[in-house]
Amino acid sequence: MSPRREFWAGARDILPLIIGAIPFGIIFGTLAPVSGLSAGGTMAMSGLVFAGSSQFIAMGMIAAGTGWPLIVMTTFVVNLRHLLYAVSLVPHVKRLPQRWKAVLAFWLTDEAFAVVIRRYNAQDASPFKHWYYLGAAIAMYSNWQLCTLLGITVGRALPNAAEWGLDFAMSVTFIGMIIPYLKTKPMAIAVVVAGVVALAADPLPHKLGLMMAAMAGIAAGVVGQRILPSHA
């Protein structure tokens, strides 16, 4: 595929996850100014930080009167999971020029990772898969900015976006992406352990439950692979 086709394929494939993010963008734009951020600050946060979970947690901390150094440290913890995504992508991005790496890293989100790692793992040896990443990332980013702006401007006139159910699009997309992996026993064990730990660790703050579940799942898979007699 040409760079242009890769770009548009990425933008197209991330569409369900964009739909899932719409309510969150609108809610952030609606509530952040109420929590104490200026309208400009709200846009700047979506534009420069571009990390939904951190933005929501920061918004809550601002409303509670927390000082900025603590919010910044919390952001760091909340975003730790991106290290896991980045390490997974290292073999695929290592040969790109530095400016590409900087741009793609800025746009690394849960959603982009989910879509892009799928493309990188696909069998064809296209040399332009970074264009696919770029297309997915720019689509996700544009939508986040647009939804934040919608929230700031007309958010309060809209019916409660949390009740639309659009966020479920992310769940079904991820389910569809998980299934093809479930071909070996170690993989199935890893997924089950991750799910159980995610449930048990959900009360942990700062998305640490997610990190813990991921680590437990990986460990379970690796151990399963070692001790199970046969695996594909």
Place this chain on the structure above:
Amino acid sequence: MTEFFLIAGMAIATFGIRYIMFGASSHITLPPALLGALRYVPPVVLTAIVVPEVLLQSDGLDVSYLNARLIGAIAAAIVGGATQNLLLTIVVGMAVFFSWQALLS
């Protein structure tokens, strides 16, 4: 002014974490054992995100037919398992979720 430091700090913290491995990637050769372990990252991370989304509702764990997300997720898993077609999985999962929600209300 505080807002400036807040947003600049959050932007630097977020970009730093996202970039550090990419920036150093040309000097990094991951050992085969780690590469093997990293194969598990996508499915376990997606699972860790989805499971609480589907099963935990505002009043805690909800494993019943009253949880429309669970019904939608089960439908998606069945379609995904039978067809391996991502788009169809999404469309059917969403349709079942919205229909079930409408039935319940």
